[in-house]
Every structure is written in structure tokens, then in C-alpha cells.
Amino acid sequence: MSEKVFVAGASGVIGRALVPMLLDAGYQVYGGSRRAEHGQALKALGAVPVLVDVYDAEALQQALVKIQPAAVIHQLTDLPRGLDPSLMAQAVVNNARIRDEGTRNLVNAAVAGGASRLIAQSIAWAYQAGDKPYRESQPLDFDAEGNRRISVRGVAALEQHVLGEPALVGTVLRYGQLYGPGTGSEHATGTSPVHVDAAAYAALLALQQSAADIFNITEDNTDVSNEKAKTVLGWTPAYRRALETA
Template identity: 65%
Template sequence: MASRKVFVAGATGAIGQALVPMLVEAGYAVYGSTRQAARAPLLEALGATPVVLDVFDAHALDEAFARIVPDSVIHQLTDLPAGLNPTLMREAVGRNTRVRDEGTRNLVAAAVAVKAARLVAQSIAWAYRAGPMPFDETAPLDVDTQGDRHVTINGVVSLERQVLAAPLVGTVLRYGQLYGPGTGAEQATGVSPVHVVDAARAACLALKRSEGGIYNIAEDNPAVSTGKAKRELGWHPSKDARAGHPAPTNLA
């Protein structure tokens, strides 16, 4: 099988570290970004070609994309403290929103410039406005909220609009509350949890099967519906992932 080039933004994050080996196993040539040169050996060990850059440096990002010419882009960037440390979260909210707004803008522009075919981006499944549950992907987001939640949802809205409006196949994955290796939560937490391996597997499946749009990605729960992801992507939460054994991605 001919190798296909995928640029994974945020490849050393919790989802990124689970995702890169899946993509490599499926036959993709993976280019993984990190802001820290010291993390390049980790990416090499996972099977990716490291790309050291800051997503806010649009010129550097454009140069990297012009050199690599990726067929697809997966946006898993966040800027959150390790373990979601509550004492650091207030400051992190603004930084994370900047990633979703400005960082997404730069990624979309770079992808469009090299005529990438697909973009898969990380969003969240706990941004819905209060109403009848379970929420499906057509339910309105809580844009009229206040405080830190307002800042967060503004970033989510910006990311999703940019991805879905781009002239490529844009897919948004609204992840539930992550748990598992690298997330700071070893057990399921929140009303709509999802294991980090299952989250990564959803990105793999979206890369191959999505025709664009929004998908809730979470374990079965009363808060959000994941029927669309099951029907269209063939994604299901895996008992193997929750037991620490990754499920096959069936992407080859």
C-alpha cells in the first residue's frame, strides 16, 4: 500500500501518543508536531517524523506544510496543565481557547494552501446548552453561558466553524471527558467519559470514513448520543481499551 502523509498537530499529547502508532500501523507516513525539541525522540520512537514548531508561528507552519505536503491533517492540540490541575486551569482556559481559535486558523490555512484533502479536529462533548438529553450533534451549544465556560465555548465554536467551513473534508470529534494514560484520570470520570485509546481510534476512523461533519465520541451514557459515530464511522467504545489493550483499528 502506498504511504499516505498525515500531519498530526499535538502528536505528543495524550491522544496523540495513542494515535500515532495506530496511523503508522495502518500504513500512513506520520509527521507529528511538538513545540519542544526535547520531545522529538518520543515521536521517533512512536514511528513519526518529528516537526518542531509552534502552531502560532503561521510562517513556520506554512513552510513545514509546503515541505511535507500532507494529504490529511489531524488537529489534537490543546494547552492544558498536566492532570488538569485545578489551580492552573483558570489561566489555561484562555491559552486553550487561543489554540482553538488562532491555532486552528493557522492549521486550516496551511492545509488549504497545500490542497490537503481532510482535516479531523478535536472538540468537546460537554459544551451543549441545557435541554433534553441525550444531546445529539444537532443540539445547540451553550453560547450564552458566562465566565470560564463562556471563554471555552467561544473557542469551541471558532474551531468547529473553521474546520467545517474549510474547502476540504472537515470533521469535528466532540470527545467526552478523557481518561487513561496521559490524561491525569486513570478511571472514567464525568457524565460522558471516553478512554484515550478509543478517542484516538475515532480519529483514525474519521480520517478514513468521514464525509465531514460533527460526531460525539463517548462511552454509552445518558448525556450525549453517539449513534452517528457508530453508524457512519463504525466506531464503538472498546472494552479492550478500558482494560488497557488497544482494539484493532481496521484501517489498512
Template identity: 60%
Template sequence: MKDAIWLAGAAGAIGTALVPLLIDAGYAVFGSTRKPERARALEAAGVTPVIVDVFDADALRAALVRVAPRAVIHQLTDLPFALDAAKMAQATAANARLRDEGTRHLVAAAVAAGSARLIAQSIAWAYRDTPAKPYDETQPLDVEAEGARGISVRGVASLERQTLHTPALAGTVLRYGQIWGPRTGFDAPVGASPVHVEAAAFAAFYALERGASGAFNIADDHADADNAKAKRELGWSPALRLARDEVRR
């Protein structure tokens, strides 16, 4: 058995695909969710469920200190299924709060628990629009954007800053493209930088296994976000998929 891993958002689309990779590699996976009804499915997948709300800082800290995970993987989002347009106005603010305040609580809890690593989910379409496409990880985020985009990008910027610049943690930011595939609500690639949900899960797994720090674009080939760094430093490919026996877990 390898080290304990805390997977925040274990019941989400990427979390669900990531769990079998971690279990098969021998990690003890503690999966957090705020919804008690998801505990049984997590247990069936081999995860120790922890029911906790990331906005309850004291409860979150106590839970992580009890588990003392070597690494924390942050896959939390607060978005409607298939990005339902009728719900997105409210979800944009809620998701930005999760990336800002929720990440702050998760980082504080990870530090208190003595964790060494934090791997966090970001997005690959937050870059400032310039002619220099495809965008690599050195290009600036569009933090001065207005409206809903500005709210989202500033939430992303806060998440990335906390992940990459907390001295006690080796931080990795995965800038996922637009997710599609099982449990996402999208059956085909969408957006300018799509990525399959299972390939996204492999990126988190490879970041953990390789111990890689920094920001990485996780998107298909020939997308607006350049994936060369992830290929080079993580050994990642957008073609990666779960084996069918892993899917059945």
C-alpha cells in the same frame, strides 16, 4: 505506504495513542510539537517529528507545504495535566486561543499545502443545557455562557466553524467526552460524558479511514452526549482499545 498525515499534537495523550494506529495502517506520519525534547520519543514511535509552534503562522505554513499531507489531524490542546485546578484559570484562556487562532493558522497552512481533509478535536460538554438529553450533534452549543465556560465554548465554536466550513477542506469534528486513561491523569471515567483516551484515538483513525465529514459525539454509552451517529457512520465503539503490542511502540 499510504499518504502523508500531519498530526498536530502528536505527543499529547490522544496523539500518542493515535500514532500506532496510523503507523500500522501504513501512513507516513509527520507529528508536530512545539517542544524539541519530545522529538526523540516521536522518532522512536515511527513519527517524523516537526518542531513548530502553531502560533508561528509562517513557519507552520512552510512546514505543511514541505510535507504536503493529504490530511491534517488537529489534536492540539493547552491544558495542565489532570486539569490541575490551580492552573485552569490561565489554561482556559490559552486553550481557547489555541482553538481559535491556532486552528486558523492550521487551516490556512493545510489549504496552502493542498491538504484535502481536516479532523479536529472538540468537546462533548459544550452543549446548551436543555432537558433534551442525551444531546445529539444537532443541538446548539452554549456560546452565550458566561465566565470560564463561555470562553471555552466560544473557542470550541470557532474551531468547529473553521473545520466544517472551509471550502477547500472536508472537515470532521470529534466532540470528545472527558478523556481518561493512560497519560491523562485520570485512571477512571470522569464527568457526564467520559471516554477512554484509546477509544478517542480510534475515533480519529476511523474518521480518516471512512472519509466521514461532520460533527460526531465521541463518548461512552449512556452518557449525556449521544454516540449513535459515531457508531453508525464511523463504525466506532467506546470499548475500542489499543492492542498491547501497539502500546509498547
């Protein structure tokens, strides 16, 4: 029987790219979403839709106990479509909450459901200013102010929840600025961009290799080093699913 994988945020931009990759690799995929209208889209991709809100800790735990996944992949965010600038101030707060409270609930549910692995989405632009390119061992920017402080604290909480649970092999993927289908940008933007297909591919590799660590997942750039992901995971930022299936 193929391994069961629960993808939290399966209807998000990375989730939609990741689900077909997992299915192609032979996994049985359960796609979590809090919106009922996403169920049909997940079913069309080949996933088993699971309607659950990550903030409902009891319902989330019950769902994962029923599924008994071998692994959980955390791709949850709470951002407006197209990163609408008028909504981003509140989105920063919402996203920090999902990274802290949502991740804590997901970790607890994963343990209750018998999962042994958890892979979570983080960000690659939260480093404290220092020598570049930033490597995974360098500190996060805890002295930041304003909205950046909120974001960094949320990232730190997520990573602590994922890496601090002894019952799980925890992996943190620090993604650069996403571009590609569904992201609102078809071309690379920011100092350390990454295509959504390559981002999803990193999650698949982390799952297959049970890599307990932090990895920067970005294209080659002078700000953030991606050497660890290339060396340990065998990841490449050039990956595109269309090329794989052509």
C-alpha cells in the same frame, strides 16, 4: 506510497495513542510539536518529528507545504499536566486561543500544503441545556458565563474554521472527558467519559472514511448520544489498542 498525515499535537495524550494506530494502518506520520524535547519520543513511536509552533503561521505553512500531507489531524490543546486546578483559570484562556487562532493557522497551512482532509478535536460538554441525550444537531451553550463562556466560544471558533473551509473535508470529533494513560485519570470520570484509546480510534476511522461531519465521541451515557459515531464511523467506545495488538 503510503499517505502522509500531519498530526498537530502528536505528543499530547491522544496524539501518543493515535500515532501508533496510524502507522499500523499504513500511513506515513509527521508529528508536530512546539517542544524540541518531544522529538525523540515521536521518533521512537515511528513518526517524523516536526518542530513547529502553531502560532507561527508562516513557519507552520512552510512546514506543511514541504510535507504535502494528504490529511491533517488537529489534536492540539494547551492544558496543564494532570489538569492542575491552580492553573486551570489561565488554561481556559490558553485553550480557547489555540482552538481559535491555532486552528485558523492550521487550516490555512493545510490548504497551502495541499491537504484534502482535516480532523479536529472538540468537546462534548459544550451543549446548551435541553433535552438529553445531546445530539450533534443541538446548539452549543452560547449564553454561558465566565470560564464556560470562554470555552464554548473557543469551541465554536474551532468548529467554524474546520467545517467552513471549502477546500477541506472537515471532521469535528466532540470528545467526552478523557481517561486512561497520560490523562491524569485511570478511571472514567464526568458525565460523558471516553478512554483515550477509543478517542484516538475515532480519529483514525474519520480519516479512513473521509467523514465530513460532527461526531460525539463518548461512552454510552444518558447525557450525550454517541449513536451517530457508531452508525456512520463504525466506532465503538470499547476499543482499546492493547486488545487490538494482543
